[in-house]
Amino acid sequence: MPNKEKNNLALNLSGAGFGKFHNVSLSNFAEKAYLDYALSVVHGRAIPKLSDGLKPVQRRLLFSMVEMSLRSDSKPVKSARVVGDVLGKFHPHGDQSAYDAMVRMSQDFVMRYPLIDGQGNFGSRDGDGAAAMRYTEARLTAFANVLLDEIGFDTVFFLPNYDGSYQEPLELPARLPLCLINGASGIAVGLSTEIPSHNVGEIADGLVAILDNRKISNNEILNIIPGPDFPGGGQVINSRSELAEIYLTGKGTFITQGRWFVEELARNKWRLVFTELPHGVSVQKVLEEIDELTNPKIKANRKSLTSEQNKQKAMMMSYLLSVRDESDKNANVRLVFEPKNSKTSKEEFIQLLLSKTSLQSSSSVNLVLLDLENKPKQLSLREILFQWLDFRVKIVRAKFSFKLSIVQKRLHILHGRIKILEAIAEVIKIIQEHDNPKIKLMKRFALDQEQVQDIFEMRLRQLAKIELLNIKGEIIKKKEEETIFLKVLKSKKSLEEQTKKEILSLKKLYGDNRRTLLKESAKVTFEAEVSEEKITVIISYNGWITIKNGHDIKISNIQFKAGDQYNLLFECTNLDHLISFSTSGRVYCRALLELSELKIPELPFSSLVEPAPNESFHTFFVGKPNDRFIVLTQYGKGLTTQMDKVLSKTRVGKAFLKLDDDDKPLKIIPIPKEESALALLTNNGHLLVIGTDSVKELFSGGRGVKLIGLRPGDQLRSACLVGENGLEFGALTKQGQSKILRFSRNKLLDFIGKRSQKGRKINSRLKIESMK
Template identity: 35%
Template sequence: MAEHGGQGGQILDTRLGDALSERYLAYAMSTIMSRSLPDVRDGLKPVHRRLIYAMAQLRLDPTAGFKKCARVVGDVIGKYHPHGDVAVYEALVRLAQDFAVRYPLVEGQGNFGSIDGDNAAAMRYTEARLTIAAQALLAGIDEDAVDFRQTYDGEDSEPVVLPAAFPNLLANGAAGIAVGMATSIPPHNAAELCAAALVLVRRPDAPLSALLAVMPGPDFPTGGIVVEDAAAIAQAYETGRGGFRLRARWEKEEGRFGTWQIVVTEIPYQVQKSRLIEQIAELMEAKKLPLLGDIRDESTEEVRLVLEPKSRGVEPEVLMETLFRATALESRFPLNMNVLGADRVPSVLGLRSVLRAWLDHRHEVLERRSRHRLAAIDRRVEILEGFLAVYLNLDEVIRIIREEDDAKAGLIATFALTETQAEAVLNMRLRSLRRLEEIEIRAEHGKLIEEGAALRALLGDETLRWKRIATEIEATRKAFGAGRLGARRTTLATAPAPVVLDQIVAIEREPLTVLLSRQGWVRALRGHGLDREALKFKEGDDLAHLVECSTTDRLCLFGSAGRAFTLRAADLPRGRGDGQPIRVISALGSEESVVAVFTLTESGRRLVAAGSGRGLLVRDADLVAEKRTGRQVLNLRDGETAALCIPAIGDHVAVLGDNRRLLVFPIDALPELSRGAGVALQKYKDGGLRLAAVFTLADGLDWNGRRRLPADLAPWLGKRADPGKPAPSWMLRNR
């Protein structure tokens, strides 16, 4: 590749690969350093820093009037940031949007866009000034608090970083994509950040847990609910990488005649409301949201999205779960705290390191401002001492000025003044010669001497400096922790229990009664409390199992081969006909019979046992079968069959064998397994298990419609696997 020299017309041969590498590296470094990554000290990118500094130079403080944004953008691109005006104005607009930044740095007047995604008006129509947060970022900038550098054309100077009395990086967050790296930092609550910083000031070795105790997570400007696990949040802040699940805030509003609707009042951060509504409408049209009937936008300045269910029988939680899974009502905000350090080197930092960097910057700013102020005091004290020296002989001063050719030299020689003092005396106004002025000078001199001594003590003692920093941070915490601006907007909730999408399929929650006949025909009828005498079956068939449930329930069918099958109540055949064979719906074997049918619950537990008398406890969660072929729960030996599957609610088990002997023993003696052969419930010489029941001993045993008290059962209390004793007559009656 040929390169032309600038003045001499020299041509150099360069390898294309080398030239591309050099230019691409320069581009990458420019992107990383000057465009995409924020500085860890003030949390600003160059364009934002230049905007704030330019507005400060225009005297656009919070108490001043507004100026046209076009004027601000013109100053920025003309003096500090030689880039396009559109990009600079977009950066200015974002700093003024209270739904985009947690603590706006610019106060806008005019149309600055909306949460619907509307664009701001042209810069010639809008006006702006700085906010108190921006003012805090600039505090001390005229007191040599930070370094300055020349602007791009060398005609002016700009700050390398702002003093940053406000924790802007974490308070407002940042996002950017550079070459080969990116950053994504969510907003946080400034008062909580200050509290965490104070923890570090008082305990420099404080662990992350101490910081998270006062700053538990992000605080988004649009509110919402963070549903991330606490351990995952801690891990993210420890490493600087992770993410947060953010959900919309909603509530159920009751209507007339039993109707209700969902009202969404807060949507996830950076989600455009209009686009969210379009997305939900598109999914409704595609019939991918079967539970949702309608959506309306009733928002004014506050968000209010109204969601109407297709039927009032739908559970609100189920409806919202389908929306969270399918729409932007739930989003994930990534955490990647990739920032430029004080040495301008990009790195990914954890929460503790970011706060430490901000505190170290505040310490440096305090030292520099103190030295600057001390130097100003020393200069003023020198001048005041010169004034006091000449006040004792004003007549001689006047004579020297009137008669001497070199008045300055005469003053220096006569009163032993420095050149600075002599110059100040010569420039003194005549009105300053009055006695009152001398008193004021002596008072000012005393105050400055006292302030200078305090500054020298401060600069000489690091402990005093950190106390001063703690006082400043506490003042910042109070300033930004009060009122509507300071109140936390995002709620931190526990992570929701995982929900299998297959469970959220019910079109409507309504009562059902499931019927299973002796010949294996199953059907579901609407309602509960059916008249059993009125139920009709095929000729020669009869009712075997009846279960009252709802359309959103899952049923367990436990077979004689020890397998559990899962059926969804909503999928069972409806109507007054005979239904369908159970073996068509499940893979129940032709030789298998149904031992039990029941509704699965989250906390339920069952006692399952074989006819030989071996049994175990199993939770409902372990009876769920994802496949049609079912799940083997009770392992059977040759010739054995499953005899029972009953609820295990209580603290004792009563077992009756074919040998007409009864045994009662504590349920704790049985193992709880997800699958197994079980242990012996009762010892038999002949026959096997006939009946069993689980009950609470203190309440007694309900048998044949009559409750038997603990005293009635005392003779049969024993250990598991004992033979038991002959059963009482009341137990054998009608059995």
């Protein structure tokens, strides 16, 4: 085909929604693809959020454990159960990586304030790995409540999980900045983060100081938060000016050393004992370094030790007699160095060990986080504290707004009860004498539907006189709570005061002494899964539902009731949702997981919901919360929406489609991710092909837009997406004979039009019965 014809065909197909055709440079495409991958790693794996200080796998583990009720006061369960649950629901990646993240959150030599309480072998500071997840057990620590206690107060947004079957929090409502308190480490594409841990008390004091004075200087902040506080202690020897520069720029290097003392022995002998090591350094690592210095190995492609190896060996052997690990349950670290001669200079001995081993180390600092706009950014300590306080004030506002709404709803109910109990005789009379007492009660006592419903659910013993006194007492209590909540919510200043109060409370609860010594010194030189199952849903024309395990179910093996017939089949999973638009335009939803657990061979959809007497169901769809689809009506109208916008937990459904008189939902068409074309067929045999992107999105429902213009007396008969091979029509001749018409994609170019056009007649001599 000539290039000109190819270009014309590409333009025509693009206009019909068949997809756009254009040339792309391979280098540009590869660059964009790699950028997408890089962003995915940054947001989904390596860089923690400033708000809660967690990476996605950590957040999912903690949230999953809350869902499993594994609080600090509960009985621990096998780690394999936790890992399986988080993989199945939220984190479809390797089980070992999830377990490793769980192990790290339980190790008190990695986390300054561990979030998981591990039972069993969860590894050691010497580099020993944790036991397999089938042997260990876990639950949350009490400190994890700092992240999780407020998750039930409508404080954070929830998003669908990877398959849309569950909801997971976008972030946790942290009550302290975990990004600073426990630190973080991660390597993404093109950037990395390395944040040291800090002391809870110092961070809390810093936050309070900012709330008291928003113009606080960097120097004043550094007076309160002077430096990192590592889990294993040790000491940081950077000068104050160096620390100030690190926290101002968000990058730099901490020089850390172990802590030691000289143990005096009899006969003027002594030995050097290290009781704390630099962060990330183990006793085993130091021993291996000493062995490498005193017992060097011949390097590859050489016959003997190098002169440098011999020099280092001679130097170490001239000072060191022996080294041994005396660590035990009473001393996490006790590393003993014996000098070769008691007359050896203690200063020189210490300098030798610090300079030649990891007893003196460098810890890089790179304060990179996903900020409140979810963008990776290098921040200063000041910026982190200020941004986190903005986040926290927002959470406090959401929490108290939620509490206020609960209290006000309760007061609303209680006021209704007061009205009823004060006129209980009249109420009983109304209930006895009227066919619809709810309406009468609502008018007589100025009640709303919610109050009347509560009254009808009251037990007889709640009608006693003493109950009236209890309600009045509860109203007084609730009003006091309402006053407190309104006082907190009245201004930003009051919200900040509440935030300050909560921070100080947490400091009192979790504050402890600093472990890491800050001692300025020069760097020493000597010359750290509900399983998803495949199911098939078969729906009859009269709305009967049949669920079979697996896929590839033969319709011929399904028996339908007399007068009923096959309508639809969906191959899906038990984690999907089934929806139906009734003849009134309401949408009803049921989770397939619930239906598959009923173990009933078949049942009518109407028995699963509570429709109005005049409603019936013929239009169905099965999908996941993020699936998009088009809903079409017999009068040729339609709209695009998304599954999660129509899902409802109530059996009475929700109003969605606004239908004209006598109009009814006709069909639901799923929309693929790539551009596609929608074919519309009327009863009179007119066909119109339009792009799916021309159908207006209405996530809140409505009347939709006219997709095809209908001639008088005509209605929309069918609709479907145009396949790779075009369309196939079932037709009848004037003599009643069946005939099949096949239109290729090129043939369908004649029927391409704009939305609301009337389309073209397919064949004036045939009656078109079906289209697929």
